[in-house]
Amino acid sequence: MTTTYHALTEAEAIAYAQGLPNIFSPDAVLTSREIGDGNLNLVFHISDEKSGRSLILKQALPYAKVVGESWPLTLDRARIESEALQLQGSLCPDLVPHVFAYEKELALTVMEDLSDHVIMRKGLIEKNKYPLFAKHIGRFMARTLFFSSDLGMNQQEKKLRVGRFINPELCKITEDLIFDDPYRDSENNNIEDHLKDAVQAIWQDRELHLEVAILRNTFLTRAEALLHGDLHTGSIFIKEDSTKVIDPEFAYYGPMGFDIGAVLANLLLNYAGQEGWSAGETERTYYREYLLETVKEVWTVFEREFRALWDNETVDPMSETPAYQDWYMNRVLQETFGFAGCKMVRRIYGLSHVADIDGIEDAAARERAQRLALAIGTTLIKRGRQASSIDELIAVAREASVAKEGVR
Amino acid sequence: MTTTYHALTEAEAIAYAQGLPNIFSPDAVLTSREIGDGNLNLVFHISDEKSGRSLILKQALPYAKVVGESWPLTLDRARIESEALQLQGSLCPDLVPHVFAYEKELALTVMEDLSDHVIMRKGLIEKNKYPLFAKHIGRFMARTLFFSSDLGMNQQEKKLRVGRFINPELCKITEDLIFDDPYRDSENNNIEDHLKDAVQAIWQDRELHLEVAILRNTFLTRAEALLHGDLHTGSIFIKEDSTKVIDPEFAYYGPMGFDIGAVLANLLLNYAGQEGWSAGETERTYYREYLLETVKEVWTVFEREFRALWDNETVDPMSETPAYQDWYMNRVLQETFGFAGCKMVRRIYGLSHVADIDGIEDAAARERAQRLALAIGTTLIKRGRQASSIDELIAVAREASVAKEGVR
Numbered sequence: 001m002t003t004t005y006h007a008l009t010e011a012e013a014i015a016y017a018q019g020l021p022n023i024f025s026p027d028a029v030l031t032s033r034e035i036g037d038g039n040l041n042l043v044f045h046i047s048d049e050k051s052g053r054s055l056i057l058k059q060a061l062p063y064a065k066v067v068g069e070s071w072p073l074t075l076d077r078a079r080i081e082s083e084a085l086q087l088q089g090s091l092c093p094d095l096v097p098h099v100f101a102y103e104k105e106l107a108l109t110v111m112e113d114l115s116d117h118v119i120m121r122k123g124l125i126e127k128n129k130y131p132l133f134a135k136h137i138g139r140f141m142a143r144t145l146f147f148s149s150d151l152g153m154n155q156q157e158k159k160l161r162v163g164r165f166i167n168p169e170l171c172k173i174t175e176d177l178i179f180d181d182p183y184r185d186s187e188n189n190n191i192e193d194h195l196k197d198a199v200q201a202i203w204q205d206r207e208l209h210l211e212v213a214i215l216r217n218t219f220l221t222r223a224e225a226l227l228h229g230d231l232h233t234g235s236i237f238i239k240e241d242s243t244k245v246i247d248p249e250f251a252y253y254g255p256m257g258f259d260i261g262a263v264l265a266n267l268l269l270n271y272a273g274q275e276g277w278s279a280g281e282t283e284r285t286y287y288r289e290y291l292l293e294t295v296k297e298v299w300t301v302f303e304r305e306f307r308a309l310w311d312n313e314t315v316d317p318m319s320e321t322p323a324y325q326d327w328y329m330n331r332v333l334q335e336t337f338g339f340a341g342c343k344m345v346r347r348i349y350g351l352s353h354v355a356d357i358d359g360i361e362d363a364a365a366r367e368r369a370q371r372l373a374l375a376i377g378t379t380l381i382k383r384g385r386q387a388s389s390i391d392e393l394i395a396v397a398r399e400a401s402v403a404k405e406g407v408r
Numbered sequence: 409m410t411t412t413y414h415a416l417t418e419a420e421a422i423a424y425a426q427g428l429p430n431i432f433s434p435d436a437v438l439t440s441r442e443i444g445d446g447n448l449n450l451v452f453h454i455s456d457e458k459s460g461r462s463l464i465l466k467q468a469l470p471y472a473k474v475v476g477e478s479w480p481l482t483l484d485r486a487r488i489e490s491e492a493l494q495l496q497g498s499l500c501p502d503l504v505p506h507v508f509a510y511e512k513e514l515a516l517t518v519m520e521d522l523s524d525h526v527i528m529r530k531g532l533i534e535k536n537k538y539p540l541f542a543k544h545i546g547r548f549m550a551r552t553l554f555f556s557s558d559l560g561m562n563q564q565e566k567k568l569r570v571g572r573f574i575n576p577e578l579c580k581i582t583e584d585l586i587f588d589d590p591y592r593d594s595e596n597n598n599i600e601d602h603l604k605d606a607v608q609a610i611w612q613d614r615e616l617h618l619e620v621a622i623l624r625n626t627f628l629t630r631a632e633a634l635l636h637g638d639l640h641t642g643s644i645f646i647k648e649d650s651t652k653v654i655d656p657e658f659a660y661y662g663p664m665g666f667d668i669g670a671v672l673a674n675l676l677l678n679y680a681g682q683e684g685w686s687a688g689e690t691e692r693t694y695y696r697e698y699l700l701e702t703v704k705e706v707w708t709v710f711e712r713e714f715r716a717l718w719d720n721e722t723v724d725p726m727s728e729t730p731a732y733q734d735w736y737m738n739r740v741l742q743e744t745f746g747f748a749g750c751k752m753v754r755r756i757y758g759l760s761h762v763a764d765i766d767g768i769e770d771a772a773a774r775e776r777a778q779r780l781a782l783a784i785g786t787t788l789i790k791r792g793r794q795a796s797s798i799d800e801l802i803a804v805a806r807e808a809s810v811a812k813e814g815v816r
Contacts, residue, residue, distance in 0.1 A: 001509075016571075078427075079598075150625070150628045150629065155576075155580070155583065156576035156577070156579075156580055157576075159575075159576040159579065160576060162571075162573065162574060162631075163571045164572075166567050166570060166571045167563035167567075168563075168568060169564070172563070172564055173569065179726070180725075180726055201720055207729070207731050209730070210729055210730065210731045210732055210735065212729075213726055213727070213729040213732040214735060216726060217558070221558065221630055221631050221632045222629055222630060222631075223570075223630075223631050224629050316570045317588075318587070318588055318621055318624060320619075321617045321618055321621040322614050322617065323614070323618045324617075324621040324622070327618065327622060328625070353626075371470065380695070386812065
């Protein structure tokens with residue numbers, strides 16, 4: 001098989017998998033199922049019926065398709081994804097799929113099959129609870145962000161790593177879709193008619209625009225830590241006793257609050273989506289409480305573990321400066337508020353929505369969920385630079401719910 | 409002549425210059441004078457007696473010598489310097505030496521001879537005034553910083569340029585000598601006995617240490633604009649009608665305030681050094697006024713030109729967000745205060761001092777100058793995050809002078 005880049009056929013994927021050393025036995029009978037959505041990547045699920053062994057071949061396509069449009073997209077993202085996965089794996093081996101191989105020419109990563117997990121967004125929509133999730137994701141973020149920052153690795157090597165993770169094309173997607181399009185009348189937006197007044201209000205909210213411009217500036221310029229870069233609940237495979245973070249093709253050196261904010265925003269989007277749950281008020285209240293407790297625990301675990309790493313494993317003597325750690329954590333918290341807010345807003349009427357809310361069939365209930373998400377998101381953006389505790393974020397969600405219930 | 413890297417002899421330098429196209433005529437009689445200090449670079453002044461033409465060959469050495477010590481240093485800094493000079497030259501052709509050629513293998517840059525200029529530090533020590541300096545350097549900083557930032561160039565190309573200017577070894581010199589060593593009992597410090605009490609006070613000043621840690625964090629992480637990186641008055645060639653910024657080997661993507669702060673700090677170091685001037689009080693007062701007016705004008709020209717570029721030449725539509733420009737300029741001002749303060753402190757008892765102050769022979773006058781510089785520097789560091797006008801910086805200098813005069 002030639003290794004010049006071309007999109008693999010299933011037969012080629014099987015042949016490639018069979019040729020990998022020490023995975024399948026020579027007499028294995030391999031079958032392939034292409035399970036990607038075809039918009040960005042091919043994803044071959046390769047399995048051997050005899051041994052029960054399986055793995056994933058993920059191949060980047062040289063284009064992106066989103067909502068019918070197609071544009072060219074660098075294959076280098078496969079290198080970035082596989083290098084990020086391997087770095088994350090060295091720090092949290094239990095929390096990412098294991099990478100067996102990376103084939104540069106084919107933009108192909110061979111990794112652990114996680115078919116026994118479900119995508120977390122789907123799990124939350126099905127009202128499942130994941131009691132270990134906050135501990136897992138808090139530890140994942142604390143370790144991956146700390147050990148890639150100037151606090152946790154050699155500061156000269158970090159600069160070289162910044163260079164290896166320069167990722168202009170993927171960053172531009174974020175810069176446009178999260179920080180730009182939602183705040184003006186862009187053709188990339190996808191606005192339901194019943195939301196037009198709320199969107200108009202956002203387009204005219206100058207106080208909000210300033211905060212978004214500042215957050216975008218931070219996203220553009222702050223090479224703080226190697227981010228996952230797209231850490232929503234669709235990038236997390238989960239089951240009761242296991243959490244796996246996948247798809248870090250947006251990885252680059254950016255502000256820590258962007259990853260943390262992504263996790264919290266997607267929990268809060270599901271929280272808003274509870275407006276569409278047909279079960280009784282009590283069940284809804286309980287699930288919402290679970291979500292808010294999880295939001296708080298994600299931050300609390302992150303902060304506790306990050307501070308412990310700082311106290312015990314820093315390589316930077318100047319990081320022991322009194323009060324510096326508190327200043328640093330508070331800035332991360334403030335930016336977490338702001339980025340969480342931006343992530344919520346764009347998912348309501350930007351280019352790409354979330355099933356937690358778009359999946360609500362009843363239009364009135366969907367609209368309530370959308371307005372609640374916008375209320376929480378815009379408030380978080382505006383309060384970010386004054387925030388000093390995760391409890392304030394929880395309070396924003398609660399107060400927005402009460403206000404919406406009041407006018408319903 | 410082989411082009412494998414080796415330190416050139418003068419004969420080789422002459423032969424190389426003779427071989428350059430379209431510079432010297434074939435019958436030119438070239439002579440060479442090595443005018444570098446030999447610590448970091450060889451600098452050959454090549455001239456043709458017949459035509460009167462001359463140029464500079466600057467070759468990086470694979471080591472640095474500072475105060476007797478020697479350590480290896482990357483030759484890649486010659487590439488960074490020549491690329492930075494050419495970018496600066498494309499934006500401000502009158503304010504940097506013209507680059508005729510860059511020879512990667514030899515780490516050699518061929519550039520315009522500026523022998524008719526003097527090093528600005530020397531000019532200030534000789535009490536010269538340079539009426540065009542503030543306009544020149546203000547424009548230099550406004551244009552080089554704006555057009556290398558996300559405001560003034562394509563944001564995806566900017567990310568690639570960040571990668572080309574990753575400069576770990578030179579940045580480490582700054583990180584250690586400016587932000588770390590002066591705030592602890594480091595063997596790199598060079599402390600006169602009569603200053604020990606003042607230095608001890610700085611080592612115990614926790615409020616100061618927090619501000620320095622925050623500034624160092626900004627230096628480490630904020631990829632805002634392509635800085636010169638070492639913009640003190642020893643990196644500026646000057647005469648009455650011309651200013652030329654040289655030696656950008658510390659260039660990297662960092663916070664704009666670091667370059668601006670360097671210029672202001674070195675004017676203020678000379679201001680403090682006036683304690684050692686044997687002329688009368690009136691002359692001293694006049695020269696100090698000239699220096700403070702220049703400090704203010706440097707910032708004022710920078711700010712005016714930067715805002716004009718923002719209003720007229722930005723490529724980023726989001727930068728038109730109301731109030732964003734004011735927020736941005738104020739942050740640059742605040743960081744300018746802090747970085748200026750750090751630059752002043754390290755020049756008094758860190759590894760490398762300045763002749764404006766070390767050149768004062770009278771020990772009591774030198775001590776007054778040193779204490780004045782430390783008072784101004786530490787106050788700027790502490791006030792930085794609250795600053796809102798350049799007038800506050802001028803006031804800090806004036807008030808520190810009055811306080812020192814008071815106790816003299």
